[in-house]
Amino acid sequence: xxxxxxxxxxxxxxxxxxxxxxxxxxxxxxxxxxxxxxxxxxxxxxxxxxxxxxxxxxxxxxxxxxxxxxxxxxxxxxxxxxxxxxxxxxxxxxxxxxxxxxxxxxxxxxxxxxxxxxxxxxxxxxxxxxxxxxxxxxxxxxxxxxxxxxxxxxxxxxxxxxxxxxxxxxxxxxxxxxxxxxxxxxxxxxxxxxxxxxxxxxxxxxxxxxxxxxxxxxxxxxxxxxxxxxxxxxxxxxxxxxxxxxxxxxxxxxxxxxxxxxxxxxxxxxxxxxxxxxxxxxxxxxxxxxxxxxxxxxxxxxxxxxxxxxxxxxxxxxxxxxxxxxxxxxxxxxxxxxxxxxxxxxxxxxxxxxxxxxxxxxxxxxxxxxxxxxxxxxxxxxxxxxxxxxxxxxxx
Amino acid sequence: xxxxxxxxxxxxxxxxxxxxxxxxxxxxxxxxxxxxxxxxxxxxxxxxxxxxxxxxxxxxxxxxxxxxxxxxxxxxxxxxxxxxxxxxxxxxxxxxxxxxxxxxxxxxxxxxxxxxxxxxxxxxxxxxxxxxxxxxxxxxxxxxxxxxxxxxxxxxxxxxxxxxxxxxxxxxxxxxxxxxxxxxxxxxxxxxxxxxxxxxxxxxxxxxxxxxxxxxxxxxxxxxxxxxxxxxxxxxxxxxxxxxxxxxxxxxxxxxxxxxxxxxxxxxxxxxxxxxxxxxxxxxxxxxxxxxxxxxxxxxxxxxxxxxxxxxxxxxxxxxxxxxxxxxxxxxxxxxxxxxxxxxxxxxxxxxxxxxxxxxxxxxxxxxxxxxxxxxxxxxxxxxxxxxxxxxxxxx
Numbered sequence: 001x002x003x004x005x006x007x008x009x010x011x012x013x014x015x016x017x018x019x020x021x022x023x024x025x026x027x028x029x030x031x032x033x034x035x036x037x038x039x040x041x042x043x044x045x046x047x048x049x050x051x052x053x054x055x056x057x058x059x060x061x062x063x064x065x066x067x068x069x070x071x072x073x074x075x076x077x078x079x080x081x082x083x084x085x086x087x088x089x090x091x092x093x094x095x096x097x098x099x100x101x102x103x104x105x106x107x108x109x110x111x112x113x114x115x116x117x118x119x120x121x122x123x124x125x126x127x128x129x130x131x132x133x134x135x136x137x138x139x140x141x142x143x144x145x146x147x148x149x150x151x152x153x154x155x156x157x158x159x160x161x162x163x164x165x166x167x168x169x170x171x172x173x174x175x176x177x178x179x180x181x182x183x184x185x186x187x188x189x190x191x192x193x194x195x196x197x198x199x200x201x202x203x204x205x206x207x208x209x210x211x212x213x214x215x216x217x218x219x220x221x222x223x224x225x226x227x228x229x230x231x232x233x234x235x236x237x238x239x240x241x242x243x244x245x246x247x248x249x250x251x252x253x254x255x256x257x258x259x260x261x262x263x264x265x266x267x268x269x270x271x272x273x274x275x276x277x278x279x280x281x282x283x284x285x286x287x288x289x290x291x292x293x294x295x296x297x298x299x300x301x302x303x304x305x306x307x308x309x310x311x312x313x314x315x316x317x318x319x320x321x322x323x324x325x326x327x328x329x330x331x332x333x334x335x336x337x338x339x340x341x342x343x344x345x346x347x348x349x350x351x352x353x354x355x356x357x358x359x360x361x362x363x364x365x366x367x368x369x370x371x372x373x374x375x376x377x378x379x380x381x382x383x384x385x386x387x388x389x390x391x392x393x394x395x396x
Numbered sequence: 397x398x399x400x401x402x403x404x405x406x407x408x409x410x411x412x413x414x415x416x417x418x419x420x421x422x423x424x425x426x427x428x429x430x431x432x433x434x435x436x437x438x439x440x441x442x443x444x445x446x447x448x449x450x451x452x453x454x455x456x457x458x459x460x461x462x463x464x465x466x467x468x469x470x471x472x473x474x475x476x477x478x479x480x481x482x483x484x485x486x487x488x489x490x491x492x493x494x495x496x497x498x499x500x501x502x503x504x505x506x507x508x509x510x511x512x513x514x515x516x517x518x519x520x521x522x523x524x525x526x527x528x529x530x531x532x533x534x535x536x537x538x539x540x541x542x543x544x545x546x547x548x549x550x551x552x553x554x555x556x557x558x559x560x561x562x563x564x565x566x567x568x569x570x571x572x573x574x575x576x577x578x579x580x581x582x583x584x585x586x587x588x589x590x591x592x593x594x595x596x597x598x599x600x601x602x603x604x605x606x607x608x609x610x611x612x613x614x615x616x617x618x619x620x621x622x623x624x625x626x627x628x629x630x631x632x633x634x635x636x637x638x639x640x641x642x643x644x645x646x647x648x649x650x651x652x653x654x655x656x657x658x659x660x661x662x663x664x665x666x667x668x669x670x671x672x673x674x675x676x677x678x679x680x681x682x683x684x685x686x687x688x689x690x691x692x693x694x695x696x697x698x699x700x701x702x703x704x705x706x707x708x709x710x711x712x713x714x715x716x717x718x719x720x721x722x723x724x725x726x727x728x729x730x731x732x733x734x735x736x737x738x739x740x741x742x743x744x745x746x747x748x749x750x751x752x753x754x755x756x757x758x759x760x761x762x763x764x765x766x767x768x769x770x771x772x773x774x775x776x777x778x779x780x781x782x783x784x785x786x787x788x789x790x791x792x
Contacts, residue, residue: 001409001410001641001645002409002410002411002413003407003409003410004406004407004408004409005406005407005409006404006405006406006407007403008402008404009402010400010401010402011399011400011401011402011657012400013397013398013399013400013401013658014397014398014399015398017398212638214618214621214622214625214626214642215618215619215622215642215645215646215649218614218615218617218618218621218622219614219615219618221614222610222611222614222615222618223611225610225614226610226611226614229610230610242608245397246610246611249397249611249658250611253611258654261407262409262645
């Protein structure tokens with residue numbers, strides 16, 4: 001194991017903790033830009049409660065609403081302009097992963113004179129690397145991306161049909177304020193997509209990672225098992241605060257580095273392929289993941305079955321004939337796809353109206369945005385254009 | 397679940413990473429005080445390699461050696477005086493838990509005019525709370541305490557026979573540099589004590605924690621299972637770098653907050669009782685833990701068997717008749733004590749020459765240093781003086 005870990009975000013977790021927002025915020029700024037998404041936080045009163053907590057603490061509030069589900073660079077620019085216009089010294093993201101991702105890049109873009117798209121990888125040879133950002137507080141209203149406690153963000157460019165990412169230490173939130181009560185009103189489908197999203201974060205590092213990482217493996221399995229058990233409960237009864245709490249904690253852990261530190265993942269191939277598809281079709285990110293992940297698993301397990309066998313045994317209680325028992329591995333993947341379907345996730349491209357017309361384009365575009373020195377998609381095993389097409393064809 | 401987590405320490409992990417010390421250190425200071433223990437780092441060349449890395453990077457090196465196994469406040473004062481005398485702007489701990497703990501308090505004491513014992517809890521009504529410390533880098537040479545990546549320290553006062561602690565965010569190391577190669581020369585007995593120490597850190601939070609913490613429970617079990625498996629290998633063959641790596645990673649995880657965040661532990665009763673015993677008898681901390689922990693477990697399980705049953709099932713593969721099966725729980729504790737004995741840890745006071753002459757004194761002293769509003773030791777269940785005496789008597 002050779003690895004580094006650093007995450008300076010203060011995590012505050014607990015039902016009812018939204019009332020602490022103002023006191024937490026006043027440590028970092030006096031003029032906050034609240035970034036929100038499609039308006040559910042307005043309808044359910046969360047926005048007003050956040051504003052009250054802030055103003056009670058003497059923090060002035062300005063607003064950037066309307067961040068899209070796949071957040072666009074145009075929204076980032078708009079938010080950065082608002083932050084500058086109002087001389088904001090603090091950004092607060094109140095919403096789901098899209099809102100948090102956009103807010104992160106706004107925080108850096110507010111202190112950058114150039115085009116914020118310069119910061120996003122999208123295959124450019126020499127992306128601009130920000131060194132500073134306004135302080136950021138994340139208040140997730142959806143348990144899904146884990147964006148609340150990491151330094152990554154995914155942004156789309158609607159003009160170029162590109163969806164790509166930034167990963168930079170200056171984007172770590174100062175505080176991640178997790179109040180599971182805020183997720184009680186999330187509808188069933190979005191709850192299920194969140195569960196799929198968080199599990200996929202885990203499987204990417206678990207299945208593309210180094211060998212001989214016993215603690216990380218068990219940590220990963222811990223989160224998956226808990227997300228499946230309590231995810232089902234949260235979908236069945238959205239008002240189950242205990243289930244909402246466990247799912248939210250699982251979502252944060254799935255991508256804050258605790259699970260994958262040391263596993264040295266070769267890549268996030270399912271995410272990279274999905275980004276291309278949702279850039280072209282604007283489908284929900286987790287729906288794309290639910291479609292690509294089982295197909296990718298079946299591709300990868302044939303070359304590298306051992307970890308998939310462990311997954312089948314420890315997650316689904318199957319028994320392998322030997323540590324490389326591909327049949328057992330494939331049975332585990334079948335069980336996983338069945339789980340995704342059981343909670344309401346589409347698992348085939350045809351279910352979301354995507355046919356085989358552009359498979360080659362998706363593969364080429366995925367590789368244009370990210371590839372290794374041989375031109376392949378970083379993964380275990382690395383994927384050629386033909387491999388990506390084959391995976392997508394299997395997912396039709 | 398209601399909790400907070402914050403840990404800004406940069407973790408650098410990997411065999412051979414000691415060569416990076418200089419480059420990491422030069423980010424934080426130019427005049428480093430290296431704190432060491434009994435001299436093993438001098439004999440095995442680690443000290444010279446650390447100094448070379450530092451001087452190659454332009455960092456001047458000063459030295460505070462001879463920190464005791466149960467580090468004394470007099471050593472803390474001596475180190476703080478040395479740091480001031482040499483105008484050090486950085487502290488580097490190169491050694492085991494004692495060295496790291498002493499170095500942490502030196503880092504704060506160097507910027508404090510008063511007596512550093514003021515900072516240590518030891519039952520005083522109004523301890524001094526430091527707000528600043530010199531930057532600190534920890535380089536552990538022993539896998540045990542987890543001190544390398546947290547903000548706690550335990551210090552003894554030889555004059556008053558007190559052993560107590562400080563826990564303060566300003567004591568977080570800037571960097572924890574973990575090079576498992578540095579632990580290859582640790583003798584069998586110290587290796588075993590390290591394994592016992594780290595497992596006890598886990599059991600304290602696991603067995604005294606909140607109910608319904610499925611992820612934290614599985615995280616805890618992940619670390620215990622890995623520490624047992626690879627601990628046995630590291631004890632059998634000290635040159636097994638893979639085993640040393642897994643044990644070191646387990647030790648760090650056992651007390652950096654990842655395992656117990658959210659489990660809301662009621663206390664660390666085994667540690668609190670052990671501190672009193674080792675303050676009186678200067679026995680190795682982990683030896684005291686190996687003695688007190690099984691006896692405490694047998695006491696606690698009768699009132700609160702469920703988590704002990706889970707421990708018996710998930711760690712030792714036992715099968716309970718029901719979730720509150722005390723017989724199963726006790727069988728698990730027997731297996732745990734047998735494991736400790738099998739790796740060479742004493743598990744009875746009589747094995748280290750301690751008899752029943754001072755049991756009441758140990759109990760009173762433990763409660764003097766820390767107690768809840770009812771005068772009992774914080775734990776699950778809270779412990780009266782009679783409870784502590786009964787546990788110690790059972791451990792004779």
